[in-house]
Amino acid sequence: MDTQFIRNFSIVAHIDHGKSTLADQLLLKSGAITQREFKEQILDDLSIERDRGITVKARTVAINYTFEGQEYELNLIDTPGHVDFHYEVSRSLAACEGALLLVDAFQGVQAQTVANAYAAIEVDLSIIPVVNKIDLPVTRIDEVLEEIETVLGLEPDDALMISARDGIGVDEVFEAIINRVPPPQGKSDAPLQALVFDSKYDSFRGVMTYVRIMEGTIEKGQRIKFMREGTTYDVLDIGQFRPEMRVCDRLGPGQVGYILTGIKDLGQVHVGDTVTDARQPAEKSLPGYQLPQQMVFAGLYPTDSSDFEKLRDSLQKLSLNDSSFSYMAETSDALGFGFRCGFLGLLHMEIIQQRLEREADVDLIQTAPNVTYELLLRNGETKKIDNPQEVPDAGSIQEFREPIARVNFILPTTGIGPIMQLAADRRGTYISTEYLGTNRALMIYELPLAEVIYDMHDKLKSATRGYGTLDYDVIGFRAADLVKVDVLVKGNRVDALSTIMHRADAERRGRNLVKRLKKEISKHQFEIAIQAAIGGKVIARETISALRKNVTAKCYGGDITRKRKLWAKQREGKKRMRQFGQVEIPQKAFLSVLEAGEDQ
Numbered sequence: 124m125d126t127q128f129i130r131n132f133s134i135v136a137h138i139d140h141g142k143s144t145l146a147d148q149l150l151l152k153s154g155a156i157t158q159r160e161f162k163e164q165i166l167d168d169l170s171i172e173r174d175r176g177i178t179v180k181a182r183t184v185a186i187n188y189t190f191e192g193q194e195y196e197l198n199l200i201d202t203p204g205h206v207d208f209h210y211e212v213s214r215s216l217a218a219c220e221g222a223l224l225l226v227d228a229f230q231g232v233q234a235q236t237v238a239n240a241y242a243a244i245e246v247d248l249s250i251i252p253v254v255n256k257i258d259l260p261v262t263r264i265d266e267v268l269e270e271i272e273t274v275l276g277l278e279p280d281d282a283l284m285i286s287a288r289d290g291i292g293v294d295e296v297f298e299a300i301i302n303r304v305p306p307p308q309g310k311s312d313a314p315l316q317a318l319v320f321d322s323k324y325d326s327f328r329g330v331m332t333y334v335r336i337m338e339g340t341i342e343k344g345q346r347i348k349f350m351r352e353g354t355t356y357d358v359l360d361i362g363q364f365r366p367e368m369r370v371c372d373r374l375g376p377g378q379v380g381y382i383l384t385g386i387k388d389l390g391q392v393h394v395g396d397t398v399t400d401a402r403q404p405a406e407k408s409l410p411g412y413q414l415p416q417q418m419v420f421a422g423l424y425p426t427d428s429s430d431f432e433k434l435r436d437s438l439q440k441l442s443l444n445d446s447s448f449s450y451m452a453e454t455s456d457a458l459g460f461g462f463r464c465g466f467l468g469l470l471h472m473e474i475i476q477q478r479l480e481r482e483a484d485v486d487l488i489q490t491a492p493n494v495t496y497e498l499l500l501r502n503g504e505t506k507k508i509d510n511p512q513e514v515p516d517a518g519s520i521q522e523f524r525e526p527i528a529r530v531n532f533i534l535p536t537t538g539i540g541p542i543m544q545l546a547a548d549r550r551g552t553y554i555s556t557e558y559l560g561t562n563r564a565l566m567i568y569e570l571p572l573a574e575v576i577y578d579m580h581d582k583l584k585s586a587t588r589g590y591g592t593l594d595y596d597v598i599g600f601r602a603a604d605l606v607k608v609d610v611l612v613k614g615n616r617v618d619a620l621s622t623i624m625h626r627a628d629a630e631r632r633g634r635n636l637v638k639r640l641k642k643e644i645s646k647h648q649f650e651i652a653i654q655a656a657i658g659g660k661v662i663a664r665e666t667i668s669a670l671r672k673n674v675t676a677k678c679y680g681g682d683i684t685r686k687r688k689l690w691a692k693q694r695e696g697k698k699r700m701r702q703f704g705q706v707e708i709p710q711k712a713f714l715s716v717l718e719a720g721e722d723q
């Protein structure tokens with residue numbers, strides 16, 4: 124295919140601004156899908172995505188479109204919009220020449236619109252601003268155009284006005300893609316250079332590698348080489364997504380598709396790698412991407428310890444589909460055998476946990492998530508820590524460092540006061556405020572990542588009645604006065620409840636934590652002391668008094684159905700309990716750590 128008739132583009136947007144709807148609309152208008160399929164939102168085919176209405180995994184699809192008598196091949200690379208999946212956005216963008224920047228006609232420019240627009244600007248893409256949902260009864264189109272100009276530096280006159288849902292303005296979108304996105308470069312007879320921008324595991328076909336051909340041609344039967352590892356394979360099959368998989372004989376410069384090589388392990392295919400011809404290799408590989416970094420870690424333990432192997436199998440299966448999370452077996456005195464898992468962020472963690480429970484049918488106990496810390500030890504060594512239990516003796520630590528995030532808040536001006544307060548409470552460093560029109564502002568802070576990921580989103584939403592959005596980037600590690608706080612239940616340290624916090628905050632959080640635990644742990648036949656301690660020093664204490672009465676006694680013996688209900692509820696509750704010494708600790712208690720920042 125002649126490259127001048129190919130266009131490669133992405134749609135980038137803040138979450139819920141209508142990316143998937145527009146993608147489907149483009150497929151519908153070009154005849155790639157039917158009206159019925161349009162309704163089913165075919166690009167979001169993971170059931171979790173449907174449930175949650177968010178796009179998690181980037182997809183790609185080739186569309187044929189005839190414009191002024193000429194047929195074009197338009198390759199659409201869909202991207203997720205949530206902060207946790209930033210790296211997937213940058214992957215997809217590197218395979219394109221242009222991007223549609225979609226902005227909701229009422230909500231306007233939001234934090235992730237900014238982040239995604241900057242990511243596209245960084246890789247020099249042609250950006251087409253598109254204002255979506257113009258059918259809404261209330262819109263702010265003029266202000267939205269002004270935001271596009273002032274915040275993103277894009278020409279508002281270039282913006283298209285569309286309704287992806289109702290199909291208004293979609294022809295203009297096609298026209299703009301063809302006229303404004305430059306065609307790809309590259310020669311079909313040059314040595315092959317194909318960029319690996321995604322990969323997926325398929326239980327029948329093995330690993331499918333998604334490639335964008337930069338130079339040369341790739342054909343079925345060709346011997347190819349993955350340049351990073353130097354491994355070679357035969358191309359067993361090659362094709363495009365239209366949107367279903369359709370085989371073809373070759374892919375030329377500028378084209379996007381998948382290759383099958385019989386690789387069984389997703390770990391062998393590195394996103395950002397270059398595929399070349401094994402016999403006539405290219406001299407250089409293409410510039411790659413940064414690897415996704417797991418920033419949040421948590422322990423996952425089967426409630427029933429006999430489910431350990433089942434959990435291991437499921438984690439392994441899941442990691443075949445998602446190479447951005449990691450797992451390692453670990454043991455805890457309190458929870459037994461389980462796994463320490465690394466995630467890109469909290470949403471990613473929730474999604475993995477849900478998939479495990481759904482697909483593996485294993486009840487899980489999860490420990491409170493923590494970020495990765497860096498330690499400079501007195502012996503000069505630096506050490507990364509992703510589990511509070513690994514923190515050595517305070518005496519051997521020279522410097523304790525935590526990850527710092529640069530956070531952009533976009534919010535109504537009424538939210539400025541509350542956010543300044545919140546950021547101050549969370550050890551934030553103020554950077555700047557920029558006003559967007561009269562009612563909204565962009566505020567930038569540097570904050571410890573740990574303070575951002577747990578509940579900053581919720582806090583921002585409540586401070587701005589849902590109108591504020593945030594986006595963050597980890598900018599490095601910084602030294603802070605951090606300590607490990609342990610929890611003792613009836614005199615025994617419960618390892619899975621240890622947390623790392625700032626010393627200045629430790630007493631308050633320690634007190635809150637033991638109070639929460641007191642609420643979560645039910646009364647036993649004996650008194651239970653719950654203590655928070657730094658090293659050997661107790662900083663907070665609560666006592667759960669001994670149980671006196673039988674709980675069912677409340678029912679006065681009369682109403683048997685009520686009693687049964689009560690017993691059933693207790694049994695259900697027991698499922699997610701852990702016996703620690705003589706004390707039963709419910710799942711929720713292990714997450715209390717997260718709420719320790721809140722005064723009650």
Ligand SMILES: Nc1nc2c(ncn2[C@@H]2O[C@H](COP(=O)(O)OP(=O)(O)OP(=O)(O)O)[C@@H](O)[C@H]2O)c(=O)[nH]1
Pocket residue numbers: 136137138139140141142143144145176177178203204205255256257258259285286287288289
């Ligand atoms: N009124 C109106 N609603 C729209 C329009 N386009 C999309 N929506 C609705 O907006 C919501 C979000 O649309 P999606 O297409 O799922 O948004 P998205 O940007 O793909 O969201 P993520 O995949 O979660 O990032 C859905 O309820 C859509 O029906 C539009 O043009 N008009």
